[in-house]
Every structure is written in structure tokens, then in C-alpha cells.
Amino acid sequence: MTTVQLEYVVAVDTYRSFVTAADKCFVTQPTLSMQIQKLEDELGVKIFDRSKLPVVPTEIGTAVITQARIILKENARIREIIADQKKEIQGTLKVGIIPTLAPYLLPRVLTAFMKKYPKVKLEVWEYSTEQIIQLLRQEQLDCGLLATPLHNPHLEEHPLFYETFVIFAAKSHKLAEKKVILPEDLDSKDIWLLNEGHCMRNQVLNICQDKFGLGGEFKNLEYNTGSVETLKRMVELNEGYTILPELSLQDLSAKQLNMVRFFKAPEPVREISLVTHRYFIKQGVIEAFKKEILASVPEKMKVKKTRKVVDILLEKK
Numbered sequence: 153m154t155t156v157q158l159e160y161v162v163a164v165d166t167y168r169s170f171v172t173a174a175d176k177c178f179v180t181q182p183t184l185s186m187q188i189q190k191l192e193d194e195l196g197v198k199i200f201d202r203s204k205l206p207v208v209p210t211e212i213g214t215a216v217i218t219q220a221r222i223i224l225k226e227n228a229r230i231r232e233i234i235a236d237q238k239k240e241i242q243g244t245l246k247v248g249i250i251p252t253l254a255p256y257l258l259p260r261v262l263t264a265f266m267k268k269y270p271k272v273k274l275e276v277w278e279y280s281t282e283q284i285i286q287l288l289r290q291e292q293l294d295c296g297l298l299a300t301p302l303h304n305p306h307l308e309e310h311p312l313f314y315e316t317f318v319i320f321a322a323k324s325h326k327l328a329e330k331k332v333i334l335p336e337d338l339d340s341k342d343i344w345l346l347n348e349g350h351c352m353r354n355q356v357l358n359i360c361q362d363k364f365g366l367g368g369e370f371k372n373l374e375y376n377t378g379s380v381e382t383l384k385r386m387v388e389l390n391e392g393y394t395i396l397p398e399l400s401l402q403d404l405s406a407k408q409l410n411m412v413r414f415f416k417a418p419e420p421v422r423e424i425s426l427v428t429h430r431y432f433i434k435q436g437v438i439e440a441f442k443k444e445i446l447a448s449v450p451e452k453m454k455v456k457k458t459r460k461v462v463d464i465l466l467e468k469k
Contacts, residue, residue: 155227157191158220160184161199165217166290168206221291221431228433241440242271248284249276249297252352252380253424256399257297260448265441272437281351281464288427294434295441299351299464300425308428312445313453314421314461317359318401319413320384321393332416335359344386344394347378351464352422356395358462359420387411397422398453418460 163173164184174181192199199213209217249258258276266274279287284296289306300309321327327337338360346353377383383394388408401412426442446454 153191153194154187155224157187158224160187161191161217161220162224162291164188164200164207165209166292168208170207225431225433240271241269241437243434243437244273244275245434245437245441246275246292246294247277247297247441248279248287248293248295250281250284250299250351251278251378252346252350252397253297253299253399254278255381256397256402257424257445257448261441261444264448265444268444269437269440272440280349282349284427288429291429294428294432295438296427297424297445298427299355299422300427301423301461301463302427303465306430308430308432309425310427310442311423311425311456312442313424313449314456314459315424315453316398316459317355317395317415317420317422317462318398319393319415320387320396320408320411321413322387322391323411324391325393327393327413328411330413333413334416342392344383344390344392346380346383350378352380352397354464354466355420355422355462357466359395359415384408399449418458420462421456421459422464423456423461 160173160177160179163177164170167173167176170185171181174184177184188199195216197212197216198210199216200207201210201213254276262274262276266272277293279296281298281302284293284298285302285304285307287293288296297312300311302309319327319333325342326339327333330337340360343356343360345356377386380396380400383396384400386392387394388411396412401409404412426438426445428438432438
């Protein structure tokens with residue numbers, strides 16, 4: 153049994169395809185298949201059911217693959233121990249981040265991080281929460297930056313900061329007349345929302361549902377967008393209001409800032425966390441990345457006290 157064979161087994165389990173796994177491992181498909189066959193012959197079991205498409209592990213194969221992942225992680229820790237001893241932060245860090253956070257957080261972090269750690273190759277993808285969870289579980293990402301709690305026992309959440317939700321209302325809207333906003337002040341017919349699949353949409357609905365519930369009547373124009381910036385423009389040009397995360401206010405003009413209203417305490421916030429697989433590796437570089445993020449956000453955002461974390465799952469009442 154070799155680590156190469158275990159890597160091939162894990163790759164097939166991840167991609168559920170011998171062809172794709174071979175491509176990702178930079179070997180030919182016959183070479184990968186032969187090595188897995190040799191391992192199966194050595195163990196005396198079938199790891200994969202090749203009669204099904206996509207290919208799936210057998211019952212005993214699932215147990216073998218779970219142990220193979222543990223072995224490969226522990227093997228990788230040897231390099232981490234050596235790097236820690238040498239005080240080196242290096243290697244590749246694969247990060248997933250939700251689109252409603254990426255344009256407001258990453259510009260604060262990336263340049264400073266890359267200058268400080270030139271031996272790190274940083275690979276970043278914008279994905280939905282569900283995609284990040286799936287890729288973390290498949291170990292195709294090292295960490296994710298997203299709203300929590302996720303309620304997922306396979307993942308570890310490391311809370312970083314708490315981002316306040318605010319109202320962004322057209323000058324002509326009744327909310328613009330108020331100094332502070334209560335959930336009962338909100339009206340379902342005037343709100344601009346992100347499309348389904350974005351965890352922030354669920355959080356906004358959770359803030360609002362005390363007033364109009366999940367079955368409330370929304371405006372007769374349904375505009376599907378995944379962009380916070382589009383929500384801002386819709387309010388500016390078409391009236392109504394939307395709910396924005398605090399970091400998205402950083403580049404607003406004085407005129408736009410006059411359209412912002414805050415909720416009455418306890419303010420609704422989204423908890424932003426760095427999320428890893430439960431048995432994650434690359435601890436040194438992930439910790440360095442975490443510290444750089446924390447250094448980039450205001451101190452007041454690191455305090456949870458007097459704030460109410462809004463769940464990313466839709467609350468049923």
C-alpha cells in the first residue's frame with residue numbers, strides 16, 4: 153500500500169469518475185485504474201462499484217476511503233511540522249468566499265497578505281454557501297469565508313467578526329423618515345432582495361418575517377440578482393429599500409450615506425467565520441490568513457455583545 157494509491161482512491165471518491173480523477177492527478181486513466189486495482193487485490197476487497205455511473209464506493213470501500221483521507225492528512229502534517237520549525241509560511245491555500253462578502257473584504261486583505269507571505273500561492277473562488285460546504289467536505293478547498301452558523305457537524309467554524317445589517321432606503325420612502333428601524337417598520341412590497349440560493353436572502357427574510365412572514369406579498373416586479381451592488385442601484389433608481397451588510401457601505405458617497413438607516417438595538421448581524429473541514433491541515437497558513445483578516449476589520453465588528461446573529465437558514469414560524 154502506497155500514499156500514491158491512497159491519493160488515487162480519494163480522487164476517484166471526490167470526483168466519482170476514474171477519467172476526471174486521473175486528469176486531476178496528472179496521470180493517465182489506465183495508470184490510475186491499475187494502481188487502485190493493485191490496492192484492491194492487496195486488501196482483498198472492492199473499493200468501488202464500477203457498474204454504476206457515476207462510480208460509487210462499496211460499503212467497505214467507504215470505510216477504506218475515510219481512513220485513507222486520515223492517513224493522507226497525517227502525512228501532510230509532517231511537512232507542516234517542518235515548516236513550523238523553520239517558521240515558514242508557504243504552500244498553496246485554496247479559499248472559497250461568498251459573493252456578498254468578497255468585494256468588500258478581500259481588497260482589504262489580499263495585497264497585504266501576499267506581500268507578507270510571498271511563498272504562499274493563494275487561490276480564491278467565489279461560490280455559494282452550499283458549494284463551499286460541499287467543496288470543503290470533498291477537501292477541494294482548504295477554508296471558506298462565509299456567514300455562520302452552518303449547523304454542519306463535519307465542519308469547524310472559527311468566528312471572525314459580526315457585520316451589522318442596515319437599511320438602504322430611497323429618500324422618498326417612509327423608512328427614510330425614521331432615525332432607527334424596527335422589524336415591524338418593514339414592508340414586503342417595497343423590498344429588493346437577492347435571488348434564492350444566497351444565504352443573505354434567508355437572513356434578510358429572517359429579519360423581516362416578524363412583520364410579514366415568509367408568505368408575504370412582494371412587489372409585482374421580480375428581479376433576480378446575486379449582486380449587492382445591483383440592489384443599491386435598484387433602490388436609487390426605482391425607489392423602495394433593501395437591507396445591506398455593513399462592509400458594503402465603505403465606498404458610498406455622502407448622498408448615498410444619507411440613505412442609510414440603522415436598526416434599533418439589538419442590531420441584527422451576520423456572523424462571518426473562517427470555516428474548515430473538521431480535520432483540516434495547513435494550520436500555519438490558515439492561521440496567518442485569519443490574522444490578516446482580523447487586522448483588516450474595525451475592532452467594533454469583532455464584538456458580539458448587544459447584537460443578534462441572524463441565522464442563515466429560514467426560520468419557520
